[in-house]
Amino acid sequence: MSDYYILEAKRLCKAFGGLQATSEVSYSMRQGELSAIIGPNGAGKSTFFNLISGFHRPDKGRVIFKGADITTWQPYRIARHGMSRAFQVSNIYPMLTTYQNVRQAILVQQRRTLELFKRAEGLARKETKELLEVTGLDEHSGEMAGTMSQGDKKRLELALALAIKPDLLLLDEPTAGMSVEETHETMELVAQLNSQMGVTILFTEHDLSVVFGYARRLTVLHQGTLIADGTPQDVRADEEVQLVYLGEEV
Ligand SMILES: Nc1ncnc2c1ncn2[C@@H]1O[C@H](COP(=O)(O)OP(=O)(O)OP(=O)(O)O)[C@@H](O)[C@H]1O
Ligand SMILES: [Mg+2]
Structure with missing residues (x-):
């Protein structure tokens, strides 16, 4: 893992009406991490994702991504700068084939990066096949x-998210609604994208068994506040975390 901070969220605050969904959350990630944010329902996990990916604008605080202050950027611009998200809103075109979905996402990306003069179709064919293979969708x-x-x-949603490289x-919640077997397969794929492609x-x-099985670093949110951050062992031993998860095996 490098020492380079790919992401730095600084004292992010976001309120919805009278509800403080995110309070002074500071969080940094080094390039190469495979990390999880956990916390009970309504803890502010999705809000935090929305804040760093430009879907919500923070009331206070900054977001630095790959050296750029992206706090006020629109989501499409943040995506083009190299941050992608999957599994929130489905981008799938149900009436297209899997191949056509992935190729479409790659072509959009190539147009965005102004590779207009390359043979877009031909290139996309190779890249589409690669992405289908990587995500186990070739068949x-x-x-x-x-x-x-x-x-x-x-x-497929994961393949589409990867199309922007x-x-x-x-x-x-990449495994929401999945069977135990599908969950395992998906998380293996996620771990492979991290270790082999460097994402x-x-x-x-x-599911805490998934969290402890795959994340190398854990951060716990509770009522919009960051209450623990560290290795899975450290977080498991943390008293406040145990209180929040009272009754559950941490
Ligand atoms: N767009 C919104 N408008 C109003 N309130 C919101 C909005 N988005 C989130 N909230 C509220 O902010 C709080 C944090 O919600 P958030 O979705 O971030 O939690 P979460 O940790 O992702 O929960 P879950 O585990 O259920 O997905 C909740 O009380 C939620 O009702
Ligand atoms: Mg959520």
Whole structure:
């Protein structure tokens, strides 16, 4: 892992009406991390993701990503700068095949990076096949995306998020609604993207066995406040965390 901070969130605050969803949350990530943000329902995990990816603007605080202050940037610009998110809003076109979905995402990306003069179609064919292989979707490439299983749709969403070649990938509950087997397969894929493609990954997850099985660093939010941050062992031993998760095996 490098010493370079790919992401620095500084004292982020966000209120909805009278509710403080995020209070003074400071959080930094080094390039190459595979980390999780956990916390009970309503702790502010999704809000934090929305703040760093430009879907919400913080009331206070800054977000620095790859050296740029992106606090006021629109989501599309943040994505183009290399931050991608999956599993929140589905970007899948159900009436296109898996292959067509992935190729479309790659072509959009190439147009965005102004590679207009390259043979976009030809290039996209190779890259599409690679992405389908990486995400284990090659045998589904001709299937209509809308008719695939929940697990395969999630893989496709992951492939679409990867089409922009992100440096940082945000996954909000990537295994929600999955069977135990699908969950395991998806998290293995996530770990592989991190270790083999070098993508820095931040995910949220309710299933603590998944969290402890895959994240190398854990951060705990509770009522909008960051209450613990460290190795899974440290966080597991933390008294405040144990109180928040009272009754659950931490
Ligand atoms: N757009 C919004 N408008 C009003 N309130 C919101 C909005 N988004 C989130 N909230 C509130 O902010 C708090 C934090 O919500 P958030 O979705 O960030 O929690 P979470 O940790 O992602 O929860 P979960 O585990 O259930 O996904 C909640 O009380 C929620 O109702
Ligand atoms: Mg959430």
